Amino acid sequence: MPDFFRSGACSCKLHRRRFLQLAGGAGLAATFPVGAAAQPLETDEVRTLLLICNEPGVWQPASNYIKSREELVGKYEPVEIDGAAIGLVAEQYKDSRQVFWDKLMAAAAFQQTRRVIALNHRGCAAMKIAYGLTKTIDRLIETETHRYALQEFRKQMAERNAGIDVWIGLIGLDGKVEMFS
Numbered sequence: 001m002p003d004f005f006r007s008g009a010c011s012c013k014l015h016r017r018r019f020l021q022l023a024g025g026a027g028l029a030a031t032f033p034v035g036a037a038a039q040p041l042e043t044d045e046v047r048t049l050l051l052i053c054n055e056p057g058v059w060q061p062a063s064n065y066i067k068s069r070e071e072l073v074g075k076y077e078p079v080e081i082d083g084a085a086i087g088l089v090a091e092q093y094k095d096s097r098q099v100f101w102d103k104l105m106a107a108a109a110f111q112q113t114r115r116v117i118a119l120n121h122r123g124c125a126a127m128k129i130a131y132g133l134t135k136t137i138d139r140l141i142e143t144e145t146h147r148y149a150l151q152e153f154r155k156q157m158a159e160r161n162a163g164i165d166v167w168i169g170l171i172g173l174d175g176k177v178e179m180f181s
Contacts, residue, residue, distance in 0.1 A: 047075060047076070047077070047107075047112050047113050047114060047115070048072055048075055048076040048077070048113070048114075048115040048116070048117055049076070049077050049078075049079050049104065049107070049113050049115070049116045049117070050062060050066065050076045050077065050078045050079065050117050050119070051079050051081065051084050051085065051088075051116055051117065051118040051119065052078060052079070052080055052081075052084050052119050052121075053080065053081070053082065053083050053084045053086075053087075053120065053121055053124055053126060054080035054081060054082055055121070055124065055125065055126075057121075058084075058119075058121050058171065059078075060175070061121070061171045061175035061176075061177065062078070062119050062171065062177075064175065065119065065169075065171075065177040072117075076117070077113075079100065081096075081097075081100060082096070082126045083120070083124055083125075083126025083127055083129075083130065083149075084118055084119060084120045084121070084124075084126075085118040085120055085146075085149045085150045085152070085153035085168070086120060086124065086126050086127050086130050086131075086146075086149045087126055088100060088101075088153055088156070089149050089152040089153050089156065090126075090130035090131070090149065091130070092129055092130050093126070093130065101160065104116070104160075104161075104164075105160060105161060108161045108163065108164050113164065114163070114164060114165060115164065115165040115166070115167065116157060116164055116165075116166050116167070117166075117167040117168075117169070118150055118153055118154075118166065118167070118168050118169070119168075119169050119170070119171050119177060120146045120149065120150060120168075120169075120170050120171070121170065121171035121172075122142060122146075122170065122171065122172055122173050123136070123173060124146075127142075127145065127146070127149070130149075131145050143170065146170050147170075147180055150168035150169075150170070150180060151168065151180070153166070153168065154166045154168055167179065168180045
């Protein structure tokens, strides 16, 4: 047996976060098959994109939120991006967001997506990078910073496609989701 199997160390340098990014991207890309004509949904089923941060602890609270909303179970597609809405509005992440917007607008054009739920989370590393550590020291300031990013995301969604319903919320450290109007 080769040594790399025994050591537990991988020489390919594919870390867990990068693997999750690639897997999420592949899942989103699979939504739009190459060479296949996209067909509108033939049912009244509302397809939802669930926009969440790609940090490991975020998926479970987001999944719990979806399970608590019976109308969403089995009718959503998760999309992981650095900082969720922050990654789509903060200047530091401008180079990585165009793929998301292109895919979303293509899906919306074929009525595959009619709703986006953007869930940011407390303690987000991407928020610290985008807005600075001072925005996370105080709970109220952190909440307002997330609210700003989420509302800016909603505004940009309306500019691109007003037909997509946007729900925005914040996942707390306890896993509970606070939705904003």
